[in-house]
Amino acid sequence: xxxxxxxxxxxxxxxxxxxxxxxxxxxxxxxxxxxxxxxxxxxxxxxxxxxxxxxxxxxxxxxxxxxxxxxxxxxxxxxxxxxxxxxxxxxxxxxxxxxxxxxxxxxxxxxxxxxxxxxxxxxxxxxxxxxxxxxx
Numbered sequence: 213x214x215x216x217x218x219x220x221x222x223x224x225x226x227x228x229x230x231x232x233x234x235x236x237x238x239x240x241x242x243x244x245x246x247x248x249x250x251x252x253x254x255x256x257x258x259x260x261x262x263x264x265x266x267x268x269x270x271x272x273x274x275x276x277x278x279x280x281x282x283x284x285x286x287x288x289x290x291x292x293x294x295x296x297x298x299x300x301x302x303x304x305x306x307x308x309x310x311x312x313x314x315x316x317x318x319x320x321x322x323x324x325x326x327x328x329x330x331x332x333x334x335x336x337x338x339x340x341x342x343x344x345x346x347x348x
Contacts, residue, residue: 222234237308240309241312248282248332254270291305294306
């Protein structure tokens with residue numbers, strides 16, 4: 213999937229006003245995901261995505277000034293981080309992150325579900341993988 217097609221899918225599913233908003237949602241969601249999952253998982257996922265999208269996973273996984281990866285965090289903490297990065301309220305951040313993960317999963321042929329979901333706590337995985345409609 214090309215970068216512009218990826219952003220178009222995020223924009224449509226999250227009902228965002230423009231590609232810039234889709235880029236912000238993608239960056240906020242994937243940088244937070246990269247903090248939460250092991251760096252090896254983030255790197256494998258990044259390799260399957262358009263370069264511009266994958267960089268959001270790599271930036272955190274390999275930035276020496278960023279916190280360690282694979283950090284435990286509650287769903288509330290996870291979505292608070294997404295909201296802060298996206299300058300959005302938590303309900304909007306939850307919806308946008310679910311849409312981003314749904315597009316990532318489709319773009320990687322299910323690799324996100326197969327590799328990322330098992331590294332998350334059940335509650336966070338259930339919310340994050342509930343898709344644009346809010347259903348698993």
